[in-house]
Amino acid sequence: MTVGGQIPDTETGVGLAKTPAARQAAAGSTAGPAPGPSGGSPSGPGWFGRLGLWSAAHLRLVVVLWVAVVAGLGAFAPQVTSALAGAGWHAEGSESVQVRDLAREHFGGNASTALQVVVHADRPVSDPAVQDVIGRATALLTADARITGVVPPQPGATVSPDGRTAILLAGAGAGADDMVRAADDLKGPLGALSGGGIEVTATGSSVMWSDFNTANHDAMIKSEMLSWPVTMAILVLAFGSLVAAGLPLLLTLAGLAASAGALVLLDQVTPVSIWAMNFAMMFALALGIDYALFLVVRFRAALARHGDAVRAVRETMDTAGKAVALSGATVLVSLSAVMLVPAPAFRTMALGIMLAVVFVLAATLTLLPAILAKLGSKVDAGALPWSKSRGKEAGSTVDAGASGSPRFAAWADRLWRHPVRYGLPALLVLLALAAPLAGLRTAMPSITVVPEDASARVGYTTVQEAFGPGTPGMLQIVVPTEQAAQTAADAASDPALGDTLDRLRAGLPEDALVGGAAAENLDLQTALDAKTPLVIGVVLGLGFLLLVFALRAPLAALLGTVTSLLSTAAAFGVAKLVFQDGHGASLLGFTPQGFLDGWAPVFFFAMIFAIAMDYTVFLLASAKEHYERTGDPRRAVTGALADSGRVVFAAAAVMVAVFFTFALSGPLPPKEMGIVLGTAVLLDAALIRLVLLPVLLRLTGNAAWWCPAWLRRILPDVRFAHD
Template identity: 50%
Template sequence: MNERHTPTSRRALGLFGRLGRWSAHHRRAVFVAWAVLILALGAFAPRAEHALSGGGWQADGSESVAARSLIDRHFGGEGSYALAVVVSSRAHAAGDPVFRHAVAAAARVLRDEPAVAAVTLPQPGRSVSRDGHVAVVRGGAGAGTAEMVRAASRVERRLAVAGSPGVQLALTGSPALWSQFNDENKTAMLRSEVMSWPLTMVVLLIAFGSLAAAGIPLLLAISGLVATAGALWLGTRVTGITIWAMNFALMFALAVGIDYALFVVVRFRSALRSGLQPIDAVGETMDTAGKAVVVSGLAVLASLSAVILVPSQPFRTSVFGILLAVGLVLAMSLTLLPAVLATLGSRIDRFALPWAGAVQHRSERFARWGRLVARRPVLVGALAAGVLVALALPVLHLHTAMPNAGVLTRHASARVASERLQQGFGPGAPAELQVVAPRAAAGRVQHALERGPGVAAVLPPQQAGRFALLRVQPSSDDPGALIERMRQQLPAGALTGGAAAEAHDLERVLRGRTPLVFALVSAIGFLLLLTIVRAPLAAAFAVLLNLLATAATFGVATLIFQDGGGEGLLGFHSQGFVDAWAPVFFFCLSFALAMDYTVFLLISVREELERTGDARAALVEGLARSGRVINAAGAVMVVVFFTFAMSGPLPPKEMGVILGVAVLLDTVLVRLALLPAVLRLLGDRAWWVPTFVERWLPHLRLRDAQPEPAGSVAVEHGGAPC
């Protein structure tokens, strides 16, 4: 289908067209402004990694956090963020000189750490195993959670050279767990980046067909990441920010940078080929693609913002990092990208490869696919829906829980220490619970604990001022039921804490907030789509299909990570559950990415509908104009995410697989098959706007009025089928 293009100078441009044209005219000022901002923030970027927090995985305001606060205040920092050195030997026992020397060395290392408040030596009956071959030296937390995680890293390095022959020293406790997990995750991320960047460049070259064009998404992604890292460091001057904020910022800067650059560059190439001069082509491009990018960016930002409902610092600040990255890349796409395109002009195809121009504004191959969907919507839709439903069925028995030291590699200190605690004290020793109660109630608390099921041992209470501290060893490493029972049965004023209780409270909060987050994200996505495409049914079905694809994604996650279906391929040992943060966090991330592709498809179809008034032809042409872009962007994301699944500890594997599968299912089955089939079956009804909706929807045209080819129909929005 050929279009007659009107130079943008002969008609009024919309807001984003004018912004793009202004950026193209004033590109030197735009380059200088962005260079100053990126360099200024980039100067702080190298400091970000050391300033970001490695801990804080807790439900803020929960009983376990309140218990930790009391314990740290009155019992020398012996709460859940205390450090514990497990001293063990098969050949020596606690009374042997070589074992005593190792205990003294461990205590000396802890005393030399400024973040440690007090050191407690092993005590028979409390922290020495019955056979004497395992003992625990404790170092109280004398600083906040973030500093204790850093302290754990320092202590671990010193312990590595402090042991005695035949006696092993292994550091454990929440700070050690998160310190070692973050170190392993950092190594895995770097390894994945080394693998993903060359693969990403290859996919971009295939998509764009020229080195100059392929470099544009990487320019946006790298610039956005550098600026985000610097901004995160500035944020740490105000509040604690998790190191995961940097990890997710990296992925989303790359994700949206590629998506937006693909959509804009393809439109720009098309405008150039229609005979427009570079600055006019920029205005034409941003007047259409710019609107799609803005709506997509708003959808991503709004979807991710729902995670803030989870009252936990790592979740909220992880989202903060992503929002910064997406916001910066969005701003660059609307200003810096037009300036770059105007500067390149026809040179955007410089260093062209044999398939130069492979990504056109229109693909005849996807047009043929669109005509097939239009002829056989029931068959295509049923096949795609059948696959998604089949993949979604395992989600019915999805079980979630918080991970423990088992997610670390086999030789990690915290995992080794956990295993030795189990060998010396019993299976529930690593999940020790702490009960802090009024001193007068200590006897009643101890009596209630000792006669309750699920308890392996209760140590005599420690007393300090008005409070007593009791340590409870569960009989298993999954004390969730015991924690709930303790809270129901213990006397008033008794608080149950400890690392296992904090994990339990966070899991419970996540489970409780999941329906609210899902509903809020879905509602936001529907309202944004309704605003831009002005079609309630089209927007509603798009959101419902996103939810179906998400269910299929978590069905795959259940098969792989809970049931162990991918252990051999991915190199991990199943925990028997999916990590508790996955449903909330990864739903928001995958839904945000899906909204990107939804916006691109629906806007392309809506543009054609406004131009021709023919719903069937608009569907075919919308697929022809967006299909290759969606596939190219999706291919890059699948490559990036799956590289994270091939290395490192278990949670990054979950992240890589879940997000990679989400993008794969969305681009192949939903965007290119199921949603087009639904739109075809709905026909004109898909684009009908009820009168009462029409009255309050803002009037945002996707195509501004311009001369059209003979026989075309200019479609106005109204309260009737288009």
């Protein structure tokens, strides 16, 4: 409320003169001209406000279009688990992939993707009963069109020294993804041949990925089922009404159905990893909740002030809608950097998440405002008894146009008065958690990532015990015929060559190519290590530029980017303590490998940074809105926390609940994902967005929002304030 050009400072009781000219001067001449229609001003709504008004005026059309999109693409969704690919965990263009292709083309499919069927008996494999089982296994394999042929057990090669274990080699007659599907289809019938002292198991790289995908998919479904009740409880508590709590689920289901169908169609063009759907489901839920929270909270406050649902939608979209769009763009930019990794599985997983984000974002900016305009005050239908008092709190705003919580406003005031008291401990905790990162080791996972009773692991163990250590991970060497004898001699005569793949490749003739499943893992790890700095640099750089573009405040953008990096480092530090050093391993029920899985630094970094920047955008966009209105850095911080603090807190609670349920899953990769992502969200929300970033904005004051004249001239005038 203003009286005679004075804005009362509720914390100090001192009236601050804030005329428009004074506000512009206080902003260090960064405010620029009065906002026009594109920014959302008194003269008319901005672009997002107009989108909200159009959606509200065309509710039927918007609903029909979304029903058509969801029904059209959703019709393909049931095929997602069977249509999507199971492989793709290799480095494109690597030497090992060349060996795999050559072996498939010239050596009867005896490539790394070939199936190995292990027959272990309590009697010699020459026994008629064992031979009968081998014959039936051979018939099963040859009946499958994806198998080029079956090499029977060969004494001295694929028959163990004690004569009780034999290996059938089923040649790969199809690509890596189809061979994983072949493993899906054949490992059960082959296992059913066991009995009478004879055990039949399928193993090999394709079977391992089949078991890996099955175990992790089952674990993720179980975790998601466990997280739903917790998610629903948090949503009801956060929104205070059953109708409002159902809105995020509407966005999630629309985005998930559309993205699932889109992935199936995309798979017709290029193989898409089954993991793309798993991650898309998580992000659709997480971001659907985030975005709906931000818009619904703002809509409620605007509705309480104006009493007009359409006007409330216009204001909501010009402020919170703009921030949501910026958040979605930041998430997409972060994930797009993963496309730099030359591994099909990683690229399609990132693409799956990006599709989910696009559909959820589109639903948030079109379907949600249309429904809110229609609902009006009915958005609070099914309200809980205590929610009415909180609704009154929401009307007690910190600043004109705010949807603030007095509790978070009081917390912001405390941070402003004592920045070092609260900011320094938060910084020290984050740095202490990030310190173990210096000793982090990464490697591709071993066979232990699949359950002990999985076919691939049982067969692997049987081969290892019968033929000796290292046999299951044998390398393949492809060489011109005239160099074969010399290559064999070199590989056999110098044991040091077998210590590492690099030494072996360096010591063999120039034309020799070394491959095999183990070599493919090592080549993928090498590619990941090489691309990690580039991916991290691109994510940080693009995230910073996007914030500068939207905020026109380089220092505030830098603070948001650096603090997001700090929470990511702390999360990986915790991951090192848990998964590499084994702290808490018995509690979580796993055996530490002594390293973090090789894909974590690249893929998890992009995911964590995307989520962290999501919260950053909400906080900084709200702070910029208040700074544009008042020119006061203190009101910017207190108003931002009052507006977005509860939203960040509630959204983070949902994400932490969802991610930490994955820590309860059986296989190791979901545990890693759950702990790393859950810890990152917890630290980011509790210590950075609600403590450290506001403190840094307090310490930098007006400088946080300063923009040099030359940069103002080239940047668009994006404004978040709505008068």
